[in-house]
Amino acid sequence: MLPFLIGLMHVFGSIYNTLPYYIFTPFLHSAPTRPLGTAELLVEASFADLRHGGDGDLSKAHGLAKKDQEGKKEAEQPFPESWVATTAPVALGMLTDIFSEIIIEKGQDGRDILWPIILEQLQRWSAGFPLKKSILQSIREEDNGGDESSSQADVWLPCESLVRIGCKELYRVPDKLLEKLPTLNAEDARAWPKLLFQTIADTLTKNVSMEANLHRDLVAAKLRRLGLEPDKEEGNTSKADLTIDRVEECVLEDGRTMEIPVTKIKLEAGSSLYEGDNPRNGDDGEDDAEDDPSYLREYIPSLKIRCVASHCLQQGIPEVVDIFSHVVGQDEVSKLLKALENSREMSSKASDDEDLAHAFQEALLSEWGGGVEEVESTLASVGGILHKGGAEMFFLTQQAGADKAIIHILSQLVCGHSAYSWDTKAYAEPLLLDRMIDILNKFLISERDNAEFINPNVWRTASDSGGKIALYCTCFVDVCSNILETILNFEDDQFNRIKAEIYPIICSMIRVQSEEIRGLVQEIFATKVATALGIATAGKSGDESKVGKHTPED
Amino acid sequence: MYHFIEQLIAVSMGEICGDSKRGLTDVTSAAKSSTDSSAQGAKALSAQSGHGEGGPRVFSMQRLVEVADYNMNSRPRLAWAKMWEMMGNHFAKIGCQDNAMVSMYAIDALRQLSFKFLEKPELADFNFQRLFLRPFLDIMENPTSRDDIRELILRCVDNMIRSMSHNIRSGWKIFFSILTLSASDPSEKISTLGLAILQRLLDQHLDQLCRLTTFDDFDTGVVEAGGEETKVPEQMTALEKRQRNANAEDFVGLCHASMSFVQTEESDNPLPIGLSMRALCHTACYADLIADERVLPPVSGSQSSDPSAAGYTYENLSEEEALEMVLWRPILDGLAAGICSTAPSSSGGVGCLVQRGSVITMRAILLRHGSTFSTSQWAVILTQVLLPAIQIGAEYDASPVISITSESPAVSSLDFLNDALPLPPTTEDEGLLKFAELAETDER
Numbered sequence: 001m002l003p004f005l006i007g008l009m010h011v012f013g014s015i016y017n018t019l020p021y022y023i024f025t026p027f028l029h030s031a032p033t034r035p036l037g038t039a040e041l042l043v044e045a046s047f048a049d050l051r052h053g054g055d056g057d058l059s060k061a062h063g064l065a066k067k068d069q070e071g072k073k074e075a076e077q078p079f080p081e082s083w084v085a086t087t088a089p090v091a092l093g094m095l096t097d098i099f100s101e102i103i104i105e106k107g108q109d110g111r112d113i114l115w116p117i118i119l120e121q122l123q124r125w126s127a128g129f130p131l132k133k134s135i136l137q138s139i140r141e142e143d144n145g146g147d148e149s150s151s152q153a154d155v156w157l158p159c160e161s162l163v164r165i166g167c168k169e170l171y172r173v174p175d176k177l178l179e180k181l182p183t184l185n186a187e188d189a190r191a192w193p194k195l196l197f198q199t200i201a202d203t204l205t206k207n208v209s210m211e212a213n214l215h216r217d218l219v220a221a222k223l224r225r226l227g228l229e230p231d232k233e234e235g236n237t238s239k240a241d242l243t244i245d246r247v248e249e250c251v252l253e254d255g256r257t258m259e260i261p262v263t264k265i266k267l268e269a270g271s272s273l274y275e276g277d278n279p280r281n282g283d284d285g286e287d288d289a290e291d292d293p294s295y296l297r298e299y300i301p302s303l304k305i306r307c308v309a310s311h312c313l314q315q316g317i318p319e320v321v322d323i324f325s326h327v328v329g330q331d332e333v334s335k336l337l338k339a340l341e342n343s344r345e346m347s348s349k350a351s352d353d354e355d356l357a358h359a360f361q362e363a364l365l366s367e368w369g370g371g372v373e374e375v376e377s378t379l380a381s382v383g384g385i386l387h388k389g390g391a392e393m394f395f396l397t398q399q400a401g402a403d404k405a406i407i408h409i410l411s412q413l414v415c416g417h418s419a420y421s422w423d424t425k426a427y428a429e430p431l432l433l434d435r436m437i438d439i440l441n442k443f444l445i446s447e448r449d450n451a452e453f454i455n456p457n458v459w460r461t462a463s464d465s466g467g468k469i470a471l472y473c474t475c476f477v478d479v480c481s482n483i484l485e486t487i488l489n490f491e492d493d494q495f496n497r498i499k500a501e502i503y504p505i506i507c508s509m510i511r512v513q514s515e516e517i518r519g520l521v522q523e524i525f526a527t528k529v530a531t532a533l534g535i536a537t538a539g540k541s542g543d544e545s546k547v548g549k550h551t552p553e554d
Numbered sequence: 555m556y557h558f559i560e561q562l563i564a565v566s567m568g569e570i571c572g573d574s575k576r577g578l579t580d581v582t583s584a585a586k587s588s589t590d591s592s593a594q595g596a597k598a599l600s601a602q603s604g605h606g607e608g609g610p611r612v613f614s615m616q617r618l619v620e621v622a623d624y625n626m627n628s629r630p631r632l633a634w635a636k637m638w639e640m641m642g643n644h645f646a647k648i649g650c651q652d653n654a655m656v657s658m659y660a661i662d663a664l665r666q667l668s669f670k671f672l673e674k675p676e677l678a679d680f681n682f683q684r685l686f687l688r689p690f691l692d693i694m695e696n697p698t699s700r701d702d703i704r705e706l707i708l709r710c711v712d713n714m715i716r717s718m719s720h721n722i723r724s725g726w727k728i729f730f731s732i733l734t735l736s737a738s739d740p741s742e743k744i745s746t747l748g749l750a751i752l753q754r755l756l757d758q759h760l761d762q763l764c765r766l767t768t769f770d771d772f773d774t775g776v777v778e779a780g781g782e783e784t785k786v787p788e789q790m791t792a793l794e795k796r797q798r799n800a801n802a803e804d805f806v807g808l809c810h811a812s813m814s815f816v817q818t819e820e821s822d823n824p825l826p827i828g829l830s831m832r833a834l835c836h837t838a839c840y841a842d843l844i845a846d847e848r849v850l851p852p853v854s855g856s857q858s859s860d861p862s863a864a865g866y867t868y869e870n871l872s873e874e875e876a877l878e879m880v881l882w883r884p885i886l887d888g889l890a891a892g893i894c895s896t897a898p899s900s901s902g903g904v905g906c907l908v909q910r911g912s913v914i915t916m917r918a919i920l921l922r923h924g925s926t927f928s929t930s931q932w933a934v935i936l937t938q939v940l941l942p943a944i945q946i947g948a949e950y951d952a953s954p955v956i957s958i959t960s961e962s963p964a965v966s967s968l969d970f971l972n973d974a975l976p977l978p979p980t981t982e983d984e985g986l987l988k989f990a991e992l993a994e995t996d997e998r
Contacts, residue, residue, distance in 0.1 A: 034758075041986060058983075062988040062991075077904060079955050081898055081906065083948065084948060085905075086905050088972075092944065097977055098921070113929055114932055114936065117941070121944065135945045136946060161955050394962065
């Protein structure tokens with residue numbers, strides 16, 4: 001018997017010996033030796049890049065082998081088990097790549113059929129729209145036979161990480177489109193930028209609508225909890241202004257409509273929509289809020305995340321405008337401006353709302369174990385200003401971002417050298433002037449009132465301090481600088497048209513603390529004002545080369 | 555004849571269970587001439603196995619092998635199939651015996667018979683190979699089978715593929731099912747071996763695999779290459795259509811076999827990450843085969859209700875588009891499952907390797923072969939595969955990352971988030987071609 005078994009083992013032993021070398025551990029990291037197909041080659045190269053912690057440039061993948069020999073240790077990730085931190089950016093980036101390589105090529109079909117599908121996912125992460133249930137919950141319900149009683153539970157809303165990833169990806173889309181633009185036919189080259197403008201306006205509007213509703217509901221819940229009745233009239237007006245009208249106006253053109261009907265938004269935008277981990281029944285949410293001591297935990301993180309989304313969405317707008325503003329029409333620009341205006345209004349109201357500021361501070365302090373009394377005393381002890389994590393920090397930053405984007409768009413229309421198909425100057429100049437005057441006046445008032453609270457060192461890096469100190473004057477330094485630069489870029493006749501309104505403000509700004517602003521003011525005086533007065537300015541400005549361009553003859 | 559086999563099986567079963575006083579070593583001629591030491595070894599073995607003093611006997615089983623051997627080619631196929639059904643069940647039972655000597659003997663008998671059976675090409679429209687090889691699958695499926703026996707079966711499969719792949723037809727289905735089962739085997743060694751077999755199948759037998767797309771007519775001796783003279787369905791005979799459908803089904807089985815090595819759920823016996831990553835590379839290879847039309851879709855029978863049945867495809871497509879997606883569905887669905895995998899897959903401080911690997915593979919396939927899909931197919935891929943997978947992945951994450959909120963919109967506390975990948979270079983990119991060269995020459 002044994003020889004038989006020995007023979008048997010020999011047979012199998014020979015099989016074992018002839019198995020490829022990669023049965024053992026090396027094969028796990030080795031590519032096959034046959035010619036690779038196109039997709040397979042890409043995967044092998046990508047995995048080699050992933051293994052060696054490469055930068056994703058697969059053209060260099062062949063050089064990564066050396067790193068093995070050098071025993072390179074890969075950098076550890078802070079949250080390696082987090083799908084959101086590690087995989088979500090790559091996954092959503094894949095959608096942008098599909099847009100770039102496939103959807104654009106499909107022309108009208110791409111715009112009508114495929115782009116809305118991808119956009120829905122981008123908006124779902126960046127703006128929390130469309131309002132849908134958690135997909136996991138839907139699967140569970142399906143497994144349970146579609147039990148309707150559980151289907152009224154909460155809507156899924158993205159965390160801040162997903163919002164930032166979604167916004168970032170939304171702005172990779174224009175970059176990819178720009179790369180493809182030279183290869184497109186005339187129709188597609190016009191249609192895609194228009195669609196992108198509409199998309200950005202639509203996304204921002206939806207986000208701001210949700211943000212406004214959250215603000216309203218949070219304050220209402222807070223007042224109810226304190227035994228006070230919220231101002232119903234004001235609340236209704238706000239809801240009508242910020243939810244129904246604006247969303248309707250931003251529905252995409254060419255037959256494309258929003259996923260969620262307006263009526264549904266109206267119904268679901270109540271307090272029951274934004275429940276986090278403690279869903280209510282939906283029909284009686286307000287009563288629940290009254291008794292629910294965790295309302296801060298439910299509303300404030302959501303509101304902060306919406307604010308972050310608005311900020312991120314606004315940040316990318318200037319670049320898109322620079323690239324595509326000359327291709328799109330007045331309609332698209334107006335919608336974008338209107339979306340930004342909505343955001344500005346909403347954030348302005350929110351940053352002025354003491355109830356909201358109080359709720360934010362209460363939430364912050366409740367994390368440390370304090371209550372309403374502690375909040376009051378803490379607020380009193382610091383003169384009412386708490387910066388990091390406060391409502392002002394969030395909403396002033398959003399407001400500054402909206403204003404910055406508005407100023408940028410209007411400046412581009414007024415001073416830009418692109419050839420527009422419509423009268424951009426006539427449209428943008430009055431709007432720009434209004435905005436400039438409003439911002440500069442508020443800046444001056446804020447600086448005068450809050451000077452005593454501000455460390456002088458803050459002004460050294462004033463442009464970067466917007467995210468650190470929650471005051472109008474610190475948050476808007478960058479915006480004011482942009483405004484002054486815009487004034488410097490005005491043609492002389494443009495400056496002459498606005499000088500009566502602008503001159504007194506510019507004079508007041510001579511005394512502001514920010515050196516950056518004072519420098520720009522000086523330059524305006526040395527160039528624009530001097531020119532208006534008919535004075536030759538060469539040699540009087542810090543920037544002679546620039547000043548020298550403007551002569552009385554100009 | 556059937557009665558005789560039945561009785562022989564009953565006797566064999568009795569012998570195996572230790573009714574006889576005679577031991578295993580007494581039955582073969584080789585054993586009769588064995589040395590004293592081997593007899594002592596066998597005695598010790600039989601004592602260990604608890605089958606009585608004499609131990610189990612395989613005399614009748616060996617006669618059964620001889621009966622099978624004599625009848626295999628002399629009986630009409632249908633009669634042989636009925637005989638083999640009885641014998642195969644018996645071999646499968648014996649193959650699951652606790653006694654390694656007995657079960658190994660059964661596997662060896664099966665192996666020898668299989669080699670002989672596979673020497674004869676299978677006619678089109680028949681599936682006797684599937685029937686014949688079934689006992690191997692039954693033993694693999696049986697949870698009471700021994701680890702070393704399952705490993706032995708995989709080695710038999712590997713050997714049969716290496717030696718007989720030119721004659722394998724309906725047998726592929728059984729092989730792919732066995733390889734699929736190896737992925738979920740509690741023994742890591744078996745899983746590793748299963749994937750290694752698949753890898754070699756791709757590396758060394760890709761042509762035989764791609765012959766899945768050909769129409770073989772052994773009656774006329776005509777072998778038509780699918781890639782060169784592809785007939786439109788209207789020009790095909792009923793036999794050709796059936797064969798094309800069967801070939802597509804086998805290819806789907808192959809895809810499932812590789813995808814089963816991608817860990818999609820948390821498990822007590824997690825697969826090594828390297829196996830999952832290598833399996834992901836297989837899917838890209840399959841995608842290349844489909845895109846290059848080296849594998850052809852079925853010509854009829856698409857359906858979207860039963861994932862385990864043939865022709866499983868996506869809804870909301872025209873008939874032709876749906877048939878094309880029959881081949882793509884196992885790849886795309888498998889990768890989608892990998893994207894939202896809940897299995898931990900970190901290595902050296904780098905996390906979510908299976909999930910990221912699945913995204914990378916999906917991206918590579920879609921970017922390289924996306925132009926082959928129609929707009930409707932793209933809509934289906936996005937809405938039924940890609941977006942749900944991405945959304946589920948995000949919703950499953952319960953790490954602290956989802957609770958982090960910044961203290962200001964302008965100052966992010968989430969700088970550690972990964973970046974999206976840059977667009978891949980074109981297929982003609984020099985760096986990529988250099989990488990391919992290195993991969994082929996194995997100089998890396």
